[in-house]
Amino acid sequence: MIKKHIKCPLCRGSKTTKKGIQDGKQRYFCKDCKKVFRSKDRKKTKFLLKLWISYVFHKQTVRELHHAYELDRRTIKKYLDDYQPPEKEHSPRSVHLVVDATYFGERKKTPAGVF
Numbered sequence: 001m002i003k004k005h006i007k008c009p010l011c012r013g014s015k016t017t018k019k020g021i022q023d024g025k026q027r028y029f030c031k032d033c034k035k036v037f038r039s040k041d042r043k044k045t046k047f048l049l050k051l052w053i054s055y056v057f058h059k060q061t062v063r064e065l066h067h068a069y070e071l072d073r074r075t076i077k078k079y080l081d082d083y084q085p086p087e088k089e090h091s092p093r094s095v096h097l098v099v100d101a102t103y104f105g106e107r108k109k110t111p112a113g114v115f
Ligand SMILES: [Zn+2]
Pocket: 008, 009, 010, 011, 012, 013, 030, 031, 032, 033, 034, 035
């Protein structure tokens, strides 16, 4: 018996249940925050974190992000407005540690000297 619990991308709770398929993607329901999300949302969360970090810590402007990610400027602004960082952390150093260990396995993409 293999029971895989997908973590909720919104509250990180693991009390999730499958809730049908929409557009060919599995949907899940989180019992903790009562939200429905799709399995693909995890990727988006990761992407938003990356975007947010570029914006906040690398001091990239919306215009630079627009070029880097080929997204509409308004979309980027909306993403940044909507995005809630996982933890309110005032020391950038520890945020970097969390990010490096947990989210990105791809340090090579980071330009040398940024950290
Ligand atoms: Zn949740």
